Amino acid sequence: MSNPVYKFDTLKIRAAYDPALHNQAVSPPIYQTAAYEFRDTKNADGLFALTDPGFLYTRVNNPTVDILERRVAALDGGSAALALASGMAAISYTFLTLAEGGGRILTGPYLYGGSADAFHKIFPKFGIHFDLSPNIDRPGDLEGDIKPDTKAIFVESVSNPTGAVADLEALAALAHKHGIPLVVDNTFATPYLLNPVKYGADIVVYSATKALNGHGNLIAGIIVEAGPEGAPPFPWDNGKFPQMEELQYVLRDRADNRKRSYLEAAPGGPFVTRIRLHYLNYFGAALGPFDAYLALIGIETLSERVQKQVSNAEKIIAYLEKNSHVAWVKHPSLPSDPYHKLAQKYLPRGAPGILSFGFKGTVEQSEAFLNAIELWSYHVNVGDARSLIVNSPKTTHGELTPEEQKLAGIEPNLIRLSLGLEDAEDLVADLDQAFAKVFGA
Ligand SMILES: *Cc1c(COP(=O)(O)O)cnc(C)c1O
Numbered sequence: 001m002s003n004p005v006y007k008f009d010t011l012k013i014r015a016a017y018d019p020a021l022h023n024q025a026v027s028p029p030i031y032q033t034a035a036y037e038f039r040d041t042k043n044a045d046g047l048f049a050l051t052d053p054g055f056l057y058t059r060v061n062n063p064t065v066d067i068l069e070r071r072v073a074a075l076d077g078g079s080a081a082l083a084l085a086s087g088m089a090a091i092s093y094t095f096l097t098l099a100e101g102g103g104r105i106l107t108g109p110y111l112y113g114g115s116a117d118a119f120h121k122i123f124p125k126f127g128i129h130f131d132l133s134p135n136i137d138r139p140g141d142l143e144g145d146i147k148p149d150t151k152a153i154f155v156e157s158v159s160n161p162t163g164a165v166a167d168l169e170a171l172a173a174l175a176h177k178h179g180i181p182l183v184v185d186n187t188f189a190t191p192y193l194l195n196p197v198k199y200g201a202d203i204v205v206y207s208a209t210k211a212l213n214g215h216g217n218l219i220a221g222i223i224v225e226a227g228p229e230g231a232p233p234f235p236w237d238n239g240k241f242p243q244m245e246e247l248q249y250v251l252r253d254r255a256d257n258r259k260r261s262y263l264e265a266a267p268g269g270p271f272v273t274r275i276r277l278h279y280l281n282y283f284g285a286a287l288g289p290f291d292a293y294l295a296l297i298g299i300e301t302l303s304e305r306v307q308k309q310v311s312n313a314e315k316i317i318a319y320l321e322k323n324s325h326v327a328w329v330k331h332p333s334l335p336s337d338p339y340h341k342l343a344q345k346y347l348p349r350g351a352p353g354i355l356s357f358g359f360k361g362t363v364e365q366s367e368a369f370l371n372a373i374e375l376w377s378y379h380v381n382v383g384d385a386r387s388l389i390v391n392s393p394k395t396t397h398g399e400l401t402p403e404e405q406k407l408a409g410i411e412p413n414l415i416r417l418s419l420g421l422e423d424a425e426d427l428v429a430d431l432d433q434a435f436a437k438v439f440g441a
Contacts, residue, residue, distance in 0.1 A: 031058075033062075060286070062289050086285065100243045159188075165339040173200065187210050202225070220291055223271075248265070309383070361439070
């Protein structure tokens, strides 16, 4: 009998761990250690040259963190992954590497507030400039925005908070035509709803703080690199990325003592390996083994949690659409949504359970509404087990100017909801009582 084709390959969630090597323990151990004893000098040489498998120092790699990295790479169909202390570290190290020494990144106006803020305020000081093009929605018109020193195209697969869905296949084709990679922030969708690598993305970044872990109890980031198993490997030696071809002293070949580059020393994941041994090694945003362990537990229930969030969102949308105090509802699952067609193509299991609506009323009424909410949590996170409500223009996207908010489709009366795992009817009941407190029954 041939192997079954699974609808969702849960085996990948359990990948990269063999209980037989750990006294049959079913849950991966937490390797709470700073360093690793080298067997002998030959072993130390081999570890540093990347010719021997193993661990160097927990700032750079750790067995518990390694399981997390391999599982997320497997879930996304990538060749390798790197876990970091936050989603912002994943984003920052990715662009510091791609545009090392200066360059431009082409992106759109639909960005996580923290990313938009960093792109404005800190990256230009490193000579890295972001072009926020409204053409990101029309890949056919985007070509003119690619400049000689553009080093990557960057999008969020499903954006925050308006749910803009990126046309990954078209963007990947355009990026590759110009010899640059497509980088996708897939935080909202998670590998359960979307695998950007399948559509040509070269690098996928996550804030694992959000739905990937899903329990609001840690901060973590992950970078996944496409490769032989998913998309073809990116041609890093095309002349645009000399940093990937630099010969490294530590990567010397033991046979002939010749210096090697990351392309040679780590052909299965040169990009994340370079970040590991440069930006992670030197700047140090390492994920601790305990947080990696928590993330491993969180990911065990990824499919169940995300399915419930998707179905809860559908029920809340149905309620909001009939509510006279709601001016509009934005979610790519709605046939009227401008991204509905793209959602049908890229999100066949459903669009992430994050939506926004326009509050019909004064600022005071909208504040009274938020203060009357009981069951939903009022804080800035998404994809959590708890259902969350937040006034984005004043909080998550408060650093954007009114013009930038407008360009990003964030209207002043926008309220963002992120569905959790509570009962949908209870969530509706809570919204209902809060509206009633403000407007009367
Ligand atoms: C939260 C978030 C980030 C940043 O992640 P942290 O783990 O908070 O550093 C990046 N991108 C998106 C889309 C996010 O929602």
